[in-house]
Amino acid sequence: MRKGIFSFLVFAFSLFSAQEKPVQIAFLSDVHFQDLYGSFSDHDFKGIINPKTGKPTILRTMDAQLHSTRIFNENYFAFLKALDDIAKKGIKIIAMPGDFSDDGQAYNLRGLHKILDKYHEQYGIEFYMTTGNHDPVGPFRRDAGKDDFLWQDGNQLGIYSKENIGKTDRKIITKDIAESGYLEILDELKDFGFYPKKKDLFWATPFTQYSPKDYSYEKALQNADYTKRMYDVTEGFPVPDLSYVAEPVKGVWLMAIDGNTYIPKNTSENPENPENYKGASIGYNNVLTHKKHLIDWVKRTMAEAKKIGKTVIAFTHYPMIDFNDGVTPEIKSLLGEKKWQMERVPEEEVAKAFAEAGLQIHFAGHMHINDTGVRNDTGKMLVNIQVPSLAAYIPAYKVLTIHSQDKMEVQTEVLNDVPRFNELFPLYEKEYGTLQKTADKTIWNKDILKSVSYHDFMLFHLKELVRLRMIPDDWPKDFIERIKDFNGKELLLLIQNNKNLKKRKIDTEAFRKWKTEDLLLDLYKFQSADELARKDIPFERLQQYKILEELFSAYQGQHILILNLKRVFKILSHFSTGDPADHFEINLKNNSIRRL
Numbered sequence: 001m002r003k004g005i006f007s008f009l010v011f012a013f014s015l016f017s018a019q020e021k022p023v024q025i026a027f028l029s030d031v032h033f034q035d036l037y038g039s040f041s042d043h044d045f046k047g048i049i050n051p052k053t054g055k056p057t058i059l060r061t062m063d064a065q066l067h068s069t070r071i072f073n074e075n076y077f078a079f080l081k082a083l084d085d086i087a088k089k090g091i092k093i094i095a096m097p098g099d100f101s102d103d104g105q106a107y108n109l110r111g112l113h114k115i116l117d118k119y120h121e122q123y124g125i126e127f128y129m130t131t132g133n134h135d136p137v138g139p140f141r142r143d144a145g146k147d148d149f150l151w152q153d154g155n156q157l158g159i160y161s162k163e164n165i166g167k168t169d170r171k172i173i174t175k176d177i178a179e180s181g182y183l184e185i186l187d188e189l190k191d192f193g194f195y196p197k198k199k200d201l202f203w204a205t206p207f208t209q210y211s212p213k214d215y216s217y218e219k220a221l222q223n224a225d226y227t228k229r230m231y232d233v234t235e236g237f238p239v240p241d242l243s244y245v246a247e248p249v250k251g252v253w254l255m256a257i258d259g260n261t262y263i264p265k266n267t268s269e270n271p272e273n274p275e276n277y278k279g280a281s282i283g284y285n286n287v288l289t290h291k292k293h294l295i296d297w298v299k300r301t302m303a304e305a306k307k308i309g310k311t312v313i314a315f316t317h318y319p320m321i322d323f324n325d326g327v328t329p330e331i332k333s334l335l336g337e338k339k340w341q342m343e344r345v346p347e348e349e350v351a352k353a354f355a356e357a358g359l360q361i362h363f364a365g366h367m368h369i370n371d372t373g374v375r376n377d378t379g380k381m382l383v384n385i386q387v388p389s390l391a392a393y394i395p396a397y398k399v400l401t402i403h404s405q406d407k408m409e410v411q412t413e414v415l416n417d418v419p420r421f422n423e424l425f426p427l428y429e430k431e432y433g434t435l436q437k438t439a440d441k442t443i444w445n446k447d448i449l450k451s452v453s454y455h456d457f458m459l460f461h462l463k464e465l466v467r468l469r470m471i472p473d474d475w476p477k478d479f480i481e482r483i484k485d486f487n488g489k490e491l492l493l494l495i496q497n498n499k500n501l502k503k504r505k506i507d508t509e510a511f512r513k514w515k516t517e518d519l520l521l522d523l524y525k526f527q528s529a530d531e532l533a534r535k536d537i538p539f540e541r542l543q544q545y546k547i548l549e550e551l552f553s554a555y556q557g558q559h560i561l562i563l564n565l566k567r568v569f570k571i572l573s574h575f576s577t578g579d580p581a582d583h584f585e586i587n588l589k590n591n592s593i594r595r596l
Contacts, residue, residue: 023093023252026086027315027398028079029365030099030389032134034060035111036076036424040174045159048152052426061156062428063435064148066444066464069368072102074421075391078454080115081418082390082397087123091399093248094125095256096192097365097387098132098317103144104180109188116192126248128193130256131185132317132366133280139239139262140181142274150427154434181274182240186226193256194242196220202247205229206297212308233290237264237271243294245301245312252402253305257294257316261286282343283318283366284350295353302358311405315363319344321351321373321384325578327571334567339474341367351375355382360588361408363400368392370412370530372579374593381591385410386581393462394529395454406589409596412582414532418454425449442468459525459536466524467517475520479564483516488544491516494562495551511544519545523568526575531582542576549573 036057039046047056060072086094101108119125137144145160147168158168161178186194196203202212203220207229210219222228230238243258260280269276280286287294298314305312322328322345331340344367354362355375363385371386388396394414401409428449435443444464451457471480483491488511492501501508522541525533534542549569555562580595587593 023249023402024089024091025093025095025252025254025313025400025402026089026091027095027097027363027385027387027400028082028086028390029097029317029363029387029397030070030132030368030391031079031096032070032072032075032099032102032389032391033079033108033112033115034058034072034076034102035108036073038107038111040107040176042176043172043174045172045174048150048427050424050427052423057424057427059150059424059427060146061148061150061431062448063431063444066448066461067469069465070102070389070391071458071461072391073424074418074454074457075389075395077420077423078390078395078415078418081415081454082413083115083119083125085413085415086397086399087119087125089399092123092125093254094127095254095313095315095363096127096129097315097363098130098259099134099365099389100129100132101135103137104135104185105144105178106176106180106184106188107174109180109185113188113191126197126199128246128248128254128256129189130193130316131182131242131258131260133260136181136185136260137179137279138181138274138277139260140272140274140277141184142179142181144179145177150431152430154430154432155438182242183226186240186242190224193244193246193254195224196246197248200246200248201250202253203244204301205244206241206293207231212304231291231293233262234264234267236267239277241291241294243297247310251309251311253301253310253312255298255301255312255314257298257314259283259287259291259294259316259318261291263290281366284316284320284346285343287318288347288349288353295357298354298359299357306358309405311402312359313361313363313400313402314359317364317366319346319364319367319373319384319386320354320359320362320382321375322346322348323367323369323371323373323384323386325371325574327574330567330570334564334571335474335476351382351384352377355380361385361400361586363387363398365389369528370394370396370532370581372410372530372581372584372593374579376591379591381588383586383593388412388529390415392528393458393525394532395458396532406587408586408588410584410586412532414455416453416455421454421457422449422451444468462524462528463521466521470524471520479561482561483565486516487512488514488519488541488548491519491548491565492551494565495548495555506547510540514541514544519568519572523572523575526572530575530578531580533576545569545572545576 047058050057065071116127143161147158149157151157158166158171159177160166208223233239241258245255262277365387368389370388373384375382387398396412396414399411448460489508552566552569583596
């Protein structure tokens with residue numbers, strides 16, 4: 001009898017403890033998964049042999065990586081490391097806010113499915129995904145390919161879905177490199193949130209009619225069908241919308257918003273022509289004009305959640321709040337209206353619309369940055385948490401801990417060390433040797449292959465990206481020519497004379513240690529990593545930036561060079577002092593956010 005009572009008490013205590021444990025959700029965004037060790041269903045090519053491992057590998061060139069805002073290869077290993085970390089933490093829910101693949105090719109989707117299945121079966125992790133502009137690239141499947149895979153001799157290899165596309169002479173043709181549409185993605189990845197799970201306590205889409213009271217798995221399954229998730233993006237142009245809300249644990253609704261808005265280029269064209277749709281990278285600005293039913297759905301869902309006591313956590317690929325820390329006007333004045341991805345900045349109406357719909361917590365990706373944005377203008381607070389990419393600096397994921405309906409904690413987990421991150425370096429050595437013999441353009445810096453950690457590798461990627469792409473493409477050429485040889489002391493003397501600097505006891509010689517190329521790289525570090533960039537910038541230089549920002553901000557003249565530098569330092573200052581973006585608490589009771 002006593003043994004029975006003891007067993008009951010142990011069971012009751014365990015049950016109580018499990019119920020009291022805060023719900024945790026990990027957010028992994030912009031994984032851009034490409035299956036290095038995948039295969040094609042209609043071709044026997046499995047990649048080139050890596051002399052380090054002896055394994056065939058399907059990879060893109062380092063040159064392609066260093067001209068892109070994302071890497072294509074090493075993020076494979078980072079993804080596995082992040083999943084291992086999350087599993088060790090005992091977190092059972094992972095949300096993926098889009099760009100889980102790199103253009104939704106069939107072989108990549110299969111490889112991703114296999115990995116997610118493994119972590120589900122081994123650790124009991126449930127995955128919930130939403131789509132990004134790279135999955136799918138358009139609403140319907142279309143032929144495509146890439147020119148920049150690496151061949152055994154160090155040259156480029158083209159892999160295409162049909163013969164008459166692509167620029168390279170050496171090519172492989174496989175249907176598995178075509179860009180999948182919604183239908184193909186849904187068929188391959190339906191088990192990861194896009195369809196209801198038997199374990200879910202609730203699951204619905206913007207198009208379902210049932211309520212939580214009359215919910216059943218069978219009803220949800222019927223409503224998950226592709227044909228029942230269509231809307232007219234423009235009259236006569238039906239396209240899918242894979243948005244859904246799920247209840248993976250009691251009391252928490254995960255709202256996966258499909259923010260992709262594929263607008264037809266020509267309304268006289270066939271609605272099923274995959275080439276007749278614009279890309280979705282602009283994000284929520286197009287939702288306001290062509291996908292308004294999402295806002296109505298959010299409003300209905302939030303009202304229902306409030307009525308029955310559910311906590312709603314939303315995630316989408318696209319940001320809902322301006323991610324430039326209040327300096328978008330300065331960036332436009334400095335670089336122009338269409339530079340630095342200005343078209344991706346959401347209009348203020350976006351935050352206003354979703355805040356008024358009742359949304360409070362939203363996780364987003366797309367920009368490959370670490371950032372937090374808060375809007376609290378009407379007494380209704382909306383917090384937009386930008387999840388960094390594993391394929392860019394700074395590589396990290398977010399963990400949300402729900403302590404109560406009113407109090408939540410967000411922690412940023414940076415991937416500094418990733419096993420096997422340098423596994424492909426021997427193949428890049430071959431590529432570099434070939435480029436030295438044949439290239440007629442600027443070659444990437446081979447020192448990246450000396451990186452000793454994943455963090456160092458991704459920081460080097462940012463450095464090369466800024467040098468090879470960002471500076472040449474985004475910045476006015478005459479401005480860069482004027483400042484490129486300046487050091488910190490020369491910038492100081494542009495705005496203040498030696499006599500005044502001595503009065504303020506400023507050590508001008510200490511400013512000589514860095515040049516404007518360091519300043520611009522640090523600007524991109526802060527844009528990408530927010531406060532986490534401080535660890536990668538010397539403290540002395542950070543203090544010198546404060547002095548320069550103060551001096552330039554006081555300038556009232558009209559000299560165009562100094563005015564532009566004034567904008568640079570204002571942007572740097574705002575990027576480095578925004579809302580908490582590392583470890584912070586959100587209090588929905590008093591509409592506040594504080595650094596932890």
